[in-house]
Amino acid sequence: MSAILPEGGLEDAHSRSFWMPGNYQRTVQRTEDAFQACNDIVACFQERARVERQYAQQLAEWSNKWKPLVDTSPLYGSLLKAWKCFLSSADRLASFHSTICRSLVAEDGDRVRSWQKESFHKKFFGGFKESQDFGTSFARAQKPWAKRLKKLEKVRGAYHKVSRREQRVRERELHTQGNPDVAIEKQRKIQEERETAQQEAHKVRERYEKVLEEVTRYAPRYMEEMDSIFDQSQEEERKRISFLKEAFLSIHKHLDVTTNESVKAVYNELHNTLMAIDDQEDLRWWRNTYGPGMPTDWPQFQECTPERKSRKEKVKKLVEQKPVEQKAAIEKSTMIGGVKVRALYDYDGQETDELSFKSGEEFLKIEDEDDQGWCRGVLEGGREGLYPANYVEVV
Incomplete structure (x- = not known):
């Protein structure tokens, strides 16, 4: 779908084109941008690691706070066991989230840092060797093209200038023709001026067309060289994207608790414990431990037995x-x-x-x-x- 360009939009698009002198810098800048993006990614997930650590600490504190109260709770039987299972589950989850914290820092963060060190080589005076190499290659490929464009721009300006002058002289000539107030001699001079301007415009046009033809002939070579360097930069960017994709997948694996077997086991055990709450069994236990089911010695007749002699x-x-x-x-x-x-x-x-x-x-x-x-x-x-x-x- 084509976009509607504002007035002057075509010129703006042309000036921003990759093929115009110096516009390759946006491609070169990707190297430094990628390095900074790696720093941001590490910082981002280090902060997430702190969140995981704090969550683990809060889970453990919550569990430790409630354990004494639950142990002395009036609840009993399977209901008390279910309540205690929430606390033991929190302890296990706290350990799991502490593991996530360590993975984000020690595995994922260190992995990105190591890749940065291998893939980006800083120059003594700033910048990176990779971006400098690409910048030098693009500049070298673009230099002959830039010279031709500059020459073309100069001759085009000269042609437009002489064409406008010819146009003005022609308009003056049309204005004086048939005008009795203008002397014949002046009309003749204006006509000669128009012919001179026309000849000059024709000469400059030929020079403009020649330079344009030269630029047009050189364009395929220029495009081939620029394409080659651009493809190399694309390959480097592809490697960066592929690595960061793997890094993100690794982070996702560490953060995705839905597929972790340990977490599944925690919640499965908790669910099974909750489902095992049995009101009848708990009531039966209370009856036999503290209620009518307790054993007792009912009063009955007892014969008197002789006292036992000591050994x-x-x-x-x-x-x-x-x-x-x-x-x-x-x-x-x-x-x-x-x-x-x-x-x-x-x-x-x-x-x-x-x-x-x-x-x-x-x-x-x-x-x-x-x-x-x-x-x-x-x-x-x-x-x-x-x-x-x-x-x-x-x-």
Whole structure:
């Protein structure tokens, strides 16, 4: 679709044409513009990296703020698990967005910087070698053309000048013809002046046409040389565009959370946890833990049972009933110093002469196991008593 040009638009378009002297500078300038564009791209996505880092920090802070409150929440069961999953998901997403930040800076930013260093070579006095080389090549190719254009412009100006003068003389001649107030001699001089101007205009026109023909003959060579240099600059620009396309795709890959399997896993897990909220199961758990489902000892008739004799009394009675030699053996079972043992399970003493301890607790065994499976020991605080032999192991 053609555009409507304003008055003088054709001349403006002609003056801006690539083929006119010096207008190749816009093409040469692309090198420096591309270098600056790389700086802008790096700065742009470094700022995006800061946004990702700040978002990761805010996610982590949000999660840490709410964890204590959620842990003490009155919610329970699958509903509490779902709420906690939001916080754990935020922790995982914070880690992921921190990774995005590092990728944008360490991978994408460094990649563009490295490519800049390889592709653009600064001159000592400013500018880049690449743009200077293209500028020199264009100037060299355009120099003969510019000289011819300048010559053409000069001879064209001379032709237009003499043509306007001829036109003025011709108008004067037409004005004086048939005018009785103008002397014949003056009319003759005007006629001679018009003939001289006409001859001069014809001569200058021939020179103008000759120079124009020379310029026209040289145009194909000029166009070929300029096209060749322009194609080289286009190839360099193509490489720049291709590289920046790959750089943008890399940035997109790092930023696109919709295709990241880790993020998908986070939200899938969160969704599954939310879908697993089960009102019936939560109500059943509450009923059995804090409601009517709790076990209890309903009152019932209990027979009186004789008091349990302490092992000390049993041992004393046993010793009294044994022969002398057996008494000595029993008394020998009391160990000097004791043997260190470790509790395998928790045990709460049922009688006052029994020890109570927790799994993993260590203490001393000072008497071997009797025929009823009981040993005597001493806790770290000095308390002495009985305990089941199968509740401990020797350290």
